[in-house]
Amino acid sequence: MEAKTILLNRGAEPTGLPESDSLVDMYRRMKLIRRFEERVNDLYLQGRIPSTLHLYIGQEAVAVGVCAGLREDDYVLSTHRPHGHSLAKGVEPRAILAELLGKVTGCCRGKGGSMHVGDITKGVYPAVAIVGGNIPIAAGAGLAAKMRGDGQVEACFFGDGAANEGAWHEGLNIAAIWDLPVVFVCENNLYAASTPFSLTFKVENVADRACAYGIPGVTVDGMDVLAVYRAANEAIERARQGGGPTLLECKTYRFCGHSRSDPRTYRGREEEQEWQKLDAIPRMRQWLVGSGLSDDGQLDEIDDWVERTFDEALEFAEASPEPDVSELFTDVFKE
Amino acid sequence: MAEMSIAEALRQAIREEMARDDRVFCIGEDIGIPGGFGGAFTVTLGLSDEFGRDRVLDTPISEIAIAGVAIGAAIAGMRPIADVQYGDFLFCMMDQIANQAAKMRYMSGGQVSVPMVMRAPVGQTRRGAQHAQSLEAFFTHIPGLKVVAPSTAYDAKGLLKSAVRDENPVLVFEHKLLYGSKGPRSERGALSPVGEVPDEEYLVPIGEGVIRREGKDVTIVGKLLTMYRALQAAEILAEEGIEAEVIDPRTLVPLDKELILASVRKTGRLVIAEEDNLTGGWAAEIAAIVADEGFVWLDAPIKRVSAPDVPAPFSPALDDAYMPNEHKIVAAVKSLL
Incomplete structure (x- = not known):
């Protein structure tokens, strides 16, 4: 599989990739997600986050690789692990952080919390935290796009666990039969909470199931942002041209537990170390420098920007007011 | 028209x-x-x-x-x-x-x-x-x-x-x-x-109930099919000189509860008829609202006429025992007088 090897062929001239500015931007976005999640985890450990968190650490290449191929007016449908999807699509870090702190300035006015972040103005639907629940909704958004005929595409993220939900089957099938412009992005991180992939699938790859729906199924290295980008971009363009949905499976790994209460006692530390060697962020950094597309000076500057951005977001979020009690009763219905 | x-x-x-x-x-x-x-x-x-x-x-x-x-x-x-x-x-x-x-x-x-x-x-x-x-x-x-x-x-x-x-x-x-x-x-x-x-365009606003028949002795709330059963019951009761007021809520959420409360204020008695099973049904909610906000106007207990707590049966022989009908509504009303 050619798409798997892009980052490993350091210095090679890969085809089908965007301008170097965009490639550097992929690094920036992955780094932003990584540090956002690590620093949010610090806040959690300090008792400053009033909820659990499902962190995206380790999977950054998937959200960034997919979103790099989306237009501003394309939409993302997200999951209970949504921070990375939102940041990759361009939702303001401050809006997410304020939401995590339950502040009224949060992207959902403090009414959604970690598992429902999203900003419709940035092309991210508020995240759906029921596993598989977003799949038929993505088909519906795709139907609306098809009816409007504006070429809009929906990227629908989900984990391997979602592929065993009935909603997944119904959603993929209806998107397939109607050629809806949806890219179904499976982030196969090998565990549905604690349950390993091998216990719940008879097939080797989630994408193997695509043939049951008569749509293309592609499996890529989800730790390689360029491989994800290239495969996603092809699927996005196919959808945009009326070619219907694609099932894109990205093999990835979450470096931390399922949620903050998960000590990861169901998997070996050796396995974790093997996957950490594949960490997409240092690999992308090396590739950018090795290809001459960037240098340590520029990338260090980006790293500093990421820290400053989080500092500012935290300052904003902490200074923000909590929702007034009257907010309890608003937004149940639209008037 | x-x-x-x-x-x-x-x-x-x-x-x-x-x-x-x-x-x-x-x-x-x-x-x-x-x-x-x-x-x-x-x-x-x-x-x-x-x-x-x-x-x-x-x-x-x-x-x-x-x-x-x-x-x-x-x-x-x-x-x-x-x-x-x-x-x-x-x-x-x-x-x-x-x-x-x-x-x-x-x-x-x-x-x-x-x-x-x-x-x-x-x-x-x-x-x-x-x-x-x-x-x-x-x-x-x-x-x-x-x-x-x-x-x-x-x-x-x-x-x-x-x-x-x-x-x-x-x-x-x-x-x-x-x-x-x-x-x-x-x-x-x-x-x-x-x-x-009507031939011309019209809307029925969501959230407004309607009085299907006016009466002074008892309020019967019914929706869908049980609204008709309530009207049939009211006919039977009228022959005996009992004037039932029949309310069709039309919308369940948001509920026009003022219409029901105003009627109970007038009649002092309430029967709610619905086809759902009794326990946790919509009728229980109406009863709770009236008990909470209209208790002082009640002259008798509130009665529910619902399906019993069993799945819907098939045999026609079981229909009468299962379905809330006009006769059960009449009996409920009479138990309050």
């Missing part, structure tokens, strides 16, 4: 709304197939010829997808009317309705809305327990959903049109024995009321 069955009135409402607004479309099982029956109760019959099959979308037997696609399309700016073949199938799509449609606006802090209509036939007929339930109470319990239950052709048309124009998810419950479906799709033992429907 035209005489119409409820099925015809609903069809006319959909037709007018689809003609008015390009964003309105129908989605469901067996609703537009050429040579098919236009939905299980003929409501969408002929609409795919008029508007094309791209706006009357026939789906696989995939209730989760029907609901999810309607929700996704609504969030993305369309105005779907989803057809649930039998209300019982709402349970197949419960996550989409209860967790997604109802909560999406709130969870997003008002960023999105779900202007979706979901039509669902309810009521006991000769089909056994999985095609018989009266499910309204399940959905009145979920914040974020509006629920309407029209019992006349006039209301069916006016409420469905209002539902299509509403910015929120609206469940429209329709009764199988009230449709007036014709030909091979007609229902044995149906009441099939025909009503006058």
Whole structure:
């Protein structure tokens, strides 16, 4: 599989990739997600986050690789692990952080919390935290796009666990039969909470199931942002041209537990170390420098920007007011 | 003014709304197939010829997808009317309705809305327990959903049109024995009321109940089929000099509770008739509201006439024991006098 090897062929001239500015931007976005999640985890450990968190650490290449191929007016449908999807699509870090702190300035006015972040103005639907629940909704958004005929595409993220939900089957099938412009992005991180992939699938790859729906199924290295980008971009363009949905499976790994209460006692530390060697962020950094597309000076500057951005977001979020009690009763219905 | 069955009135409402607004479309099982029956109760019959099959979308037997696609399309700016073949199938799509449609606006802090209509036939007929339930109470319990239950052709048309124009998810419950479906799709033992429907455009606002018959001695609240049973009961009671006031709430969420409270204030007695099972039913909620806010006007206990806590039976021999009918309503009223 050619798409798997892009980052490993350091210095090679890969085809089908965007301008170097965009490639550097992929690094920036992955780094932003990584540090956002690590620093949010610090806040959690300090008792400053009033909820659990499902962190995206380790999977950054998937959200960034997919979103790099989306237009501003394309939409993302997200999951209970949504921070990375939102940041990759361009939702303001401050809006997410304020939401995590339950502040009224949060992207959902403090009414959604970690598992429902999203900003419709940035092309991210508020995240759906029921596993598989977003799949038929993505088909519906795709139907609306098809009816409007504006070429809009929906990227629908989900984990391997979602592929065993009935909603997944119904959603993929209806998107397939109607050629809806949806890219179904499976982030196969090998565990549905604690349950390993091998216990719940008879097939080797989630994408193997695509043939049951008569749509293309592609499996890529989800730790390689360029491989994800290239495969996603092809699927996005196919959808945009009326070619219907694609099932894109990205093999990835979450470096931390399922949620903050998960000590990861169901998997070996050796396995974790093997996957950490594949960490997409240092690999992308090396590739950018090795290809001459960037240098340590520029990338260090980006790293500093990421820290400053989080500092500012935290300052904003902490200074923000909590929702007034009257907010309890608003937004149940639209008037 | 035209005489119409409820099925015809609903069809006319959909037709007018689809003609008015390009964003309105129908989605469901067996609703537009050429040579098919236009939905299980003929409501969408002929609409795919008029508007094309791209706006009357026939789906696989995939209730989760029907609901999810309607929700996704609504969030993305369309105005779907989803057809649930039998209300019982709402349970197949419960996550989409209860967790997604109802909560999406709130969870997003008002960023999105779900202007979706979901039509669902309810009521006991000769089909056994999985095609018989009266499910309204399940959905009145979920914040974020509006629920309407029209019992006349006039209301069916006016409420469905209002539902299509509403910015929120609206469940429209329709009764199988009230449709007036014709030909091979007609229902044995149906009441099939025909009503006058104006030729000119009108809407019935969501949230307004109506007094179907005025009376001073007792208030009977009934919806869908039990509204007619309440009217029949009122006739019987009138022969004995008891004047019953019959209230049809028409909308269950938001409820026109002032109308019910004002009536109880006048009569001092309340009977609620519904086809759902007794425990945790919609009637229990009405009883609770009146006990809470109208207790001082009550001269007698509140009575519920509901189906017993058993699944709907098949054999006609069990109908009388199961169904809330006019005689049970009369008996309930007399127990209060």
